């Protein structure tokens with residue numbers, strides 16, 4: 001488990017005693033000792049808090065928010081690290097979300113996360129992706145031009161993705177799209193490093209594992225709608241300060257509706273209500289529930305759903321993929337002149353350092369200086385990322401040794417030892433099981449919709465349920481919901497309308513029992529299409 005800085009102190013666990021009139025709950029789960037609420041919001045991350053806020057805004061106060069963690073923010077999580085030699089206090093660094101991605105352009109809409117970051121005065125700095133130096137196993141090696149080459153090819157990929165989408169053509173891998181655009185890194189490890197910087201770093205999967213169409217949809221809806229800017233948040237109160245602060249605009253201090261440190265183990269759902277059971281034996285009966293758990297949690301059977309999830313829902317959950325992006329933090333001491341070893345290149349203010357390993361693609365390729373001007377100057381904090389699944393499987397010493405070997409190739413053998421080192425293991429964190437989702441090649445919007453769709457009174461609203469903003473903090477923003485900023489807020493508003501309108505049932509989200517491929521009709525299974533032997537014949541097996 002991570003350690004966190006609780007900003008408002010520990011909040012008391014307690015149960016809401018207010019009963020509601022004649023609720024109907026799933027069969028066999030009625031329990032008079034359960035807490036009763038109109039709406040149970042499962043998860044106190046960005047989506048959960050946004051959902052609760054939309055209920056509050058619609059004058060629905062009979063809700064509870066439940067989270068296994070001791071803080072508000074979910075994957076917007078921070079910890080203390082290193083030591084500030086002036087104050088003798090540790091620094092705060094972000095383990096999860098770190099950037100506001102896409103801000104605002106003239107005449108365009110503003111990313112609502114940026115609006116909130118400004119509202120709560122989060123300290124942040126523009127990440128200048130042109131401020132980069134490139135290295136290989138022999139030290140400094142100038143291959144920054146390859147980033148431009150990738151971006152040229154990417155323009156073609158974008159155009160092609162538009163054609164695929166608008167003409168309803170078959171989706172393909174981002175790799176196919178890049179190859180067609182004549183970007184073919186193959187054994188060129190500098191090209192591989194450039195590609196990692198441009199693609200894997202953002203999507204947490206390689207181009208081979210990602211949809212061309214939906215990677216572009218995802219990119220465009222953030223970076224062409226808002227702006228191409230990414231601002232790095234280094235606020236020492238923690239990035240989650242803005243979520244927590246929003247939460248306390250409608251929650252009271254010690255609000256009994258907020259159930260932190262509460263591990264949900266089962267969710268029984270029906271068309272008439274939802275019963276949530278927790279590891280401590282407590283339970284909540286609600287007319288509606290909004291589940292904001294990460295895709296990783298849903299995929300790892302953390303929660304027992306009753307009845308078992310239907311096949312169409314499972315296809316949606318298993319169809320999307322959960323990525324892992326890990327930041328590996330070092331704090332280094334300054335040299336005798338007060339500077340750090342990565343500041344001795346042509347531009348001491350450089351923000352990023354890209355390494356091309358001669359053998360392994362994605363071998364600790366991207367390093368970032370938090371000592372750069374405008375960040376946490378003088379901190380000596382330098383962090384990198386890598387093929388996260390692998391790094392998260394091994395112990396600290398093994399990873400530290402591997403990264404130090406890379407740094408010595410980049411900057412010379414006489415660099416100092418770190419004075420602190422740390423990294424989270426997102427892929428094994430039982431309340432997340434990964435960092436953020438990615439759209440695999442060939443996943444249709446119908447199958448993704450099955451991930452989003454409600455099961456009776458149980459609704460879903462986590463990051464992965466957004467077809468356009470998956471992987472980001474921001475969610476559904478331009479669906480006619482003024483100020484909506486995540487799927488959570490959108491779903492919360494839907495349910496509030498339903499309750500407010502005294503309807504007996506909300507209009508369900510569409511779901512698809514059967515999702516058909518586009519080339520598998522019997523008419524097309526012909527020798528002309530290369531279908532010579534039927535895979536349905538068993539020949540005596």
Ligand SMILES: Cc1cc2nc3c(=O)[nH]c(=O)nc-3n(C[C@H](O)[C@H](O)[C@H](O)COP(=O)(O)OP(=O)(O)OC[C@H]3O[C@@H](n4cnc5c(N)ncnc54)[C@H](O)[C@@H]3O)c2cc1C
Pocket residue numbers: 042043044045046047048066067068069073074075076095096097098099100101262263264265292293294297302303325326327426430431432434435436461462463464471472473474
């Ligand atoms: C390493 C990393 C880097 C990222 N970088 C960025 C970035 O720079 N910019 C950006 O926009 N986005 C970034 N993201 C993505 C962003 O953090 C997420 O999209 C967003 O925080 C998801 O919010 P959510 O509310 O949907 O899910 P979550 O934050 O996961 O909230 C769900 C909540 O459910 C709780 N929960 C889970 N299981 C249970 C259970 N059994 N019982 C009770 N509670 C449970 C969890 O504790 C959690 O608080 C990053 C994420 C990670 C991990």
